[in-house]
Amino acid sequence: AQKITQTQPGMFVQEKEAVTLDCTYDTSDPSYGLFWYKQPSSGEMIFLIYQGSYDQQNATEGRYSLNFQKARKSANLVISASQLGDSAMYFCANPIGGSARQLTFGSGTQLTVLP
Amino acid sequence: ETGVTQTPRHLVMGMTNKKSLKCEQHLGHNAMYWYKQSAKKPLELMFVYSLEERVENNSVPSRFSPECPNSSHLFLHLHTLQPEDSALYLCASSQDHTGTTEAFFGQGTRLTVV
Numbered sequence: 001a002q003k004i005t006q007t008q009p010g011m012f013v014q015e016k017e018a019v020t021l022d023c024t025y026d027t028s029d030p031s032y033g034l035f036w037y038k039q040p041s042s043g044e045m046i047f048l049i050y051q052g053s054y055d056q057q058n059a060t061e062g063r064y065s066l067n068f069q070k071a072r073k074s075a076n077l078v079i080s081a082s083q084l085g086d087s088a089m090y091f092c093a094n095p096i097g098g099s100a101r102q103l104t105f106g107s108g109t110q111l112t113v114l115p
Numbered sequence: 116e117t118g119v120t121q122t123p124r125h126l127v128m129g130m131t132n133k134k135s136l137k138c139e140q141h142l143g144h145n146a147m148y149w150y151k152q153s154a155k156k157p158l159e160l161m162f163v164y165s166l167e168e169r170v171e172n173n174s175v176p177s178r179f180s181p182e183c184p185n186s187s188h189l190f191l192h193l194h195t196l197q198p199e200d201s202a203l204y205l206c207a208s209s210q211d212h213t214g215t216t217e218a219f220f221g222q223g224t225r226l227t228v229v
Binding site: 004035037042043044045046047050091095102103104105106107108 | 207218223225
């Protein structure tokens with residue numbers, strides 16, 4: 001079965017440091033994408049960054065970047081210069097087929113930024 | 116208004132009640148979704164609508180009944196729920212249902228069934 005795996009239930013990082021959140025996926029689709037979302041305590045899911053499987057370069061969006069290793073089927077999120085407001089749940093997601101290629105989410109990583 | 120708006124933000128209901136969750140998007144998107152987020156479990160996709168037609172129903176019990184009257188509005192009608200249905204219900208929309216564009220989420224309705 002196709003699935004998304006996030007192996008870190010919780011992570012801590014010191015303010016202003018960089019942190020890497022792990023995500024591995026298992027898909028047989030020749031073309032696919034990976035999404036990362038942030039969910040603060042308010043509940044809203046906020047889109048952060050997207051990586052397409054045929055993109056030549058790793059995606060970057062401000063302080064967020066993806067360490068995309070296609071052969072290893074991993075798409076780790078790197079947050080540079082962590083801020084206190086980065087404390088939240090982070091979810092990796094992959095569109096999985098069916099009649100609608102809906103996003104399927106990993107179990108998430110709770111990131112806590114320490115002052 | 117912009118984005119995806121869900122109402123109510125919080126809902127407490129008894130097992131014999133009937134209530135509805137509402138979702139509205141002002142993004143011009145063609146696909147809308149209902150997700151369920153329970154504690155300590157990954158987000159679970161419940162329903163997918165594309166251009167007001169249901170294209171996916173992930174084995175959701177019939178006590179949850181979706182309705183999509185137009186491409187901007189999505190409802191989730193609830194009746195005779197169980198305590199285990201208590202969760203955060205998230206609505207999302209995307210340009211289409213192909214999975215190649217990001218989904219935008221509402222802030223969710225936190226439902227408690229007593």
